[in-house]
Amino acid sequence: MQQIPGTILEAIESIQLPSMPQVLLRFLTVTHDDLASMADLAKVVGQDPALSARVLTVANSPALRGGTEIKSLDQGLVVLGTRLMRTLAACLAIQSVFARTAGDLRYDLTGFWGHALRVAELSSVIASRVNYPDAGEAYLAGLMHDIGQLLLLGGMGDSYGVLLDGSADETALQGTENSQLGTDHTAVGAWLVDQWNLSSFMADAILFHHRPASEIVKADFLSQIVWSAHIIDDTRDSGPVQNEATPTLAVVESALGITASDVATMQQACTERIDELAAALDIECASHTKTLPYFATPFEHFRPKLNDTSVTYSRLEAVVRDMATMNSLQQNLSGLYGETEIVLAVRESARILFGVGRIAFLFVQQDKQVLSGADLAGQPPLLQRLQIKLDSGQSLAAAALLEQRPASTFDDGRSSSASLVDVQIARALGCQGVLYAPLRVRENHIGVMVYGVTAAQYARIRPRLGLVARFANLAAESIETWREARDHEQEVATTLQSGFEQRARKVVHEAGNPLAIIKNYLKIVSRKLPDELNVHQEMTILGEEIDRVTQIVRSLVEVDDVPKATGLFDVNTVIEEMLALYGETFFAGCGITLLKSLEPNLPPVSGERDSFKQILFNLWKNASEAMPEGGRITISTRGDMLLDGQPSIEIHVSDSGPGLPPEVMQGLFKPLAPNRRPGHSGIGLSIVASLVERLGGRIGCQNQAGQGACFIILLPQSMGQPRE
CATH class of the missing domain: 1.10.3210.10 (Hypothetical protein af1432)
Incomplete structure (x- = not known):
């Protein structure tokens, strides 16, 4: 096997890959097109070897890869996501344009x-x-x-x-x-x-x-x-x-x-x-x-002759380049969600801008006033074990943060002030030395960016330390802004939750009394009705429904998810009871024909009977509302099905309505924003999915536009309960 010399590896490690500017321009355009799909992005990226290599290198980094092998552009782009791709595109385009202007490419x-x-x-x-x-x-x-x-x-x-x-x-x-x-x-x-x-x-x-x-x-x-x-x-x-x-x-x-x-x-x-x-x-x-x-x-x-004018223009060009870079990055970083996502974007942007492949972060632990490595994928775990006191004599990392300026082990006169901690960090990054850039917003110490560099790399970066410092300031501001927004949201959420709990307790108290009165009145009425009317069963079912509604209302103020009473129940019996109570309301009274096919002698299911009732109620209500002009609904059950190797019972609820809208199918069983479907809370199907999961089952949906929807539920039968 041919070994690559160390000097060559050092030169190529930063992955500075020149791309076709035409493709970069197209890539930049597509990443900012909200209507562009991942397939559109992959098509553009696949037109340039350098761009493809950059995408796959970032996607395969430990921070993003997550144990999954990424060997296609489609996979890589999905892993990166649109927001991170926009940041990378901006950095690559700016680097390419200004490098070409400066004559580097x-x-x-x-x-x-x-x-x-x-x-x-x-x-x-x-x-x-x-x-x-x-x-x-x-x-x-x-x-x-x-x-x-x-x-x-x-x-x-x-x-x-x-x-x-x-x-x-x-x-x-x-x-x-x-x-x-x-x-x-x-x-x-x-x-x-x-x-x-x-x-x-x-x-x-x-x-x-x-x-x-x-x-x-x-x-x-x-x-x-x-x-x-x-x-x-x-x-x-x-x-x-x-x-x-x-x-x-x-x-x-x-x-x-x-x-x-x-x-x-x-x-x-x-x-x-x-x-x-x-x-x-x-x-x-x-x-x-x-x-x-x-x-x-x-x-x-x-090779142009250098003179004072050309030197001045070079400096002016550097200032303009840095301003453009920071402005573009600020816009892109402000659109990221979460501290981890911001830090990852900052790291990849720094790799592109400064040509350094090994970058880490040390953050201040406010409770201890020490610097320690961030818990970030792709960062040496050893750094998390460090506890660097915020004392300039402890290490150059602390000195850089306290003195608000970059510091490196390669700086003149720094070799004696570099501590063993700095040596440890350089060794953890596998480099000769380190460059620290302070992450600080006003008087707030956030941490430091750590660049693992060789002497040659630092010599190349040293003239750009001003940009390194401004870039670190931008990163610190982005992190601090997100933290402030997070703290504000938590404060608002706590206030809203407190207000909601107070209102919920009032609702529970006020609603509980009339529900109890109604239930007692039903008992009185039931005793007065003659037996020949055959309505006592319906009255019992109605009483059970009042109990279920009471329990739902009380759950508004339950701090913990208190386990509900469980037992064995017969799926067919519950369906018949619910039809007796709601069949007229949901189906017959709405011009909907009911077709029922319940396989007899099904084994019982173990779980919360009320949960299964709520599942049926939500599915039937949705089906009824989907067919305002009438239609057909089919309810069927059958046994001898398998769910993950366990004997289960299958329940079908299908209708002849228009089918589910595409936006619902895309996030099926997840809450919709209320304004997406006027007149709907947007959470019915998400409740159904959670209740099915609570019963240990699984739910799926078959949907055809114009031909209705069919929900299929599998519930495991109770162990030791064979079919009769």
């Missing part, structure tokens, strides 16, 4: 971009042709196959640009890379994918795409696909592929069964698709035969 990526997209398209087509199980993975591997070139260019700048400029093609470049760098772009690209910890051959496909044909025939399927796509695209400039295959195309045919005729068809189709995309983005790619990034302005003519 003067490379034309058009040929590279076109080659990467063609290989991606070809890889996807080949994968589908040979029945590879994941064509999306093949597309991504093809898109990333030369990403190492951008990593080296972003990390090493002009020193690598000279190698690119002196190489006619990738083969020549690879030889020069190995002789002068001790590694090459295939190994660097594979290193990046390895950082994502994928159980995939994607890294190998990138690493092997320049291997000899004699070796590739023994490689895995994905490596053969990407290698073949690369070879097929390389032959496009040699004229149309004839029926006679070249030696390399013969290997493609031997390994994957793709003939020279197939190759010609694939080349034409893929080229047409990429040309259409280029035209839509206003990119002139047809005349670019060189697939390597190259100097847009000849290298030897791009």
